[in-house]
Amino acid sequence: MNASHKELFAYVDGLGAAARQAAAAMAAAPTAAKDMALLALARRLRESGPALAKANGLDLKAAAAAGLDAPLIDRLKLGAKELATVALGCEQIAAMPDPVGEITGVKRRPSGISVGQMRVPLGVFGMIYESRPNVTIEAAALAIKSGNACILRGGSEALHSNLALAALVGQALTEAGLPATAVQLINTTDRAAVGRLITMPDYVDVIIPRGGKSLITRIMAEAKVPVIKHLDGNCHSYIDAEVDFQMALTVVLNAKTQKYSPCNATESLLVHAEQAGDFLPHIGALLAARDVEMRGCPRALALLGPLPGAKLAAATEADWSEEYLAPIISIKVVDSLDEAISHINRYGSHHTDAILTTNHGNAMRFLREVDSASVMINASTRFADGFEYGLGAEIGISTDKLHARGPVGLEGLTSMKWVVFGQGEVRQ
Secondary structure (H helix, E strand, O other): OOHHHHHHHHHHHHHHHHHHHHHHHHHHOOHHHHHHHHHHHHHHHHHOHHHHHHHHHHHHHHHHHOOOOHHHHHHHOOOHHHHHHHHHHHHHHHHOOOOOOOEEEEEEOOOOOEEEEEEEEOOEEEEEEOOOOHHHHHHHHHHHHOOOEEEEEOOHHHHHHHHHHHHHHHHHHHHOOOOHHHEEEOOOOOHHHHHHHOOOOOOOOEEEEEOOHHHHHHHHHHOOOOEOOOOOOOEEEEEOOOOOHHHHHHHHHHHHHOOOOOOOOEEEEEEEHHHHHHHHHHHHHHHHHOOOEEEEOHHHHHHHOOOOOOOEEEOOHHHHHOOOOOOEEEEEEEOOHHHHHHHHHHHOOOOEEEEEOOOHHHHHHHHHHOOOOEEEEOOOHHHOOOOOOOOOOOOEEEOOOOOOOEEEOOHHHEEEEEEEEOOOOOOO
16 A cells, blocks of 8 residues: 555544544434424525635536536536525435334233334445536435434535535534534545445435446445445336326426436336337337337337337347436337246346336235335336435435335335333343
């Protein structure tokens, strides 16, 4: 290890030690203090527009000079609209019930003791994310309300914006009488800092990566602490044999085209053979009008082929697993609900999948048998989002099966411990 890495590792270790100490204070913090910090943060965000615009301008200028694509530069913007949104988010989280300390499931045992479970913070989480500086505030707000401490590492392209935002968080925590070190931002773009953060089990309880597949793959390979993550969002919409035709057209069109880049956009369309002859030409025309490329199985292509101006291609085996994040969709005709479920469980990413149907039995089977974090009936996959689920905000989406699954909000940043109430009982 060279001298510069020793210094860097000492810096990250220092953040970890401070976070661990702050986590104890946050776990014991009263709800009123946490809510005060969130409301103070919302106020400071609204008051600091000019200073934040100056910091954000440095990032935008550097991004343009570096030749970043327009969509990436757009994600970096921290204007009045974005600030208003994150400030409102802080206020909404402050208004939500505090999950910490909630005791549930208390049952009296024959021995006389009563046994239940209490919700408690995870402790310290590390979050590694890219592009959007608003994630700094979302992560901080959720950490504060859930009684955790966190160490944040944003993308290098947003460093000035994130440092300015993190400073406001520290000021808000101090104003509420809470430790400013409950939310810390790594102030270097050196990738070795990430390597250190994800290998500190003494200080960090869980890592949450939020970004592209390459980032998450690296974290999974190198982390020595648990990781809450999802790799892909290959989401499916399945058109059942019995379906409200117009509703299905509306929902699928929204699920694919409302926004192409999110991980909850539909990437694969499955259509039952009994509906394919009518449904595919109609949805194909709507998708073609939005310049969406359709990669289909032979039966799908035969039905889509006559559409004027449609971008069509034969689907390869790889297409069934692909997360496009673009105006492209794979389309397959299936002969049964069983085939649809089997296809989704084989090729899907266990993120979000939907059935469009009027058959209650088929809907219930789909809910039970599709192995995904979110499963939907007659709704757009674009709803798979913490805010839409009533979580206030989300720190990410998990396709894991242990602890958190799906959008991770306040409860996802807590765990349960057993509590026992007695009156002097002894075991016989």
